Amino acid sequence: xxxxxxxxxxxxxxxxxxxxxxxxxxxxxxxxxxxxxxxxxxxxxxxxxxxxxxxxxxxxxxxxxxxxxxxxxxxxxxxxxxxx
Numbered sequence: 001x002x003x004x005x006x007x008x009x010x011x012x013x014x015x016x017x018x019x020x021x022x023x024x025x026x027x028x029x030x031x032x033x034x035x036x037x038x039x040x041x042x043x044x045x046x047x048x049x050x051x052x053x054x055x056x057x058x059x060x061x062x063x064x065x066x067x068x069x070x071x072x073x074x075x076x077x078x079x080x081x082x083x084x
Contacts, residue, residue, distance in 0.1 A: 024048070031056045 001009070009017040010026065013049050018026065025043060028051050032041045074080070 027056065031059065034059075 010023060012018050012023070026045055027067070029041065029043045031051075032043060032047060033039055067077070068079070071080070
């Protein structure tokens with residue numbers, strides 16, 4: 001899947017994408033993979049019931065802010081390039 005397909009699946013604008021359950025599982029799993037460094041991590045019932053959503057969303061915001069707005073981080077991003 002490319003980023004367009006993943007974003008569309010998660011956003012589910014047509015009703016053909018991720019269910020609420022799949023959305024929640026995907027976000028918790030992505031955080032667990034990031035936190036553990038294990039791309040084969042699996043989520044458990046405990047992971048879901050004890051998810052620290054405040055920390056998870058804060059971490060996502062911090063990462064996005066750095067990637068999107070930082071002049072030092074990822075300077076080659078297309079949106080950071082001068083318009084011609």
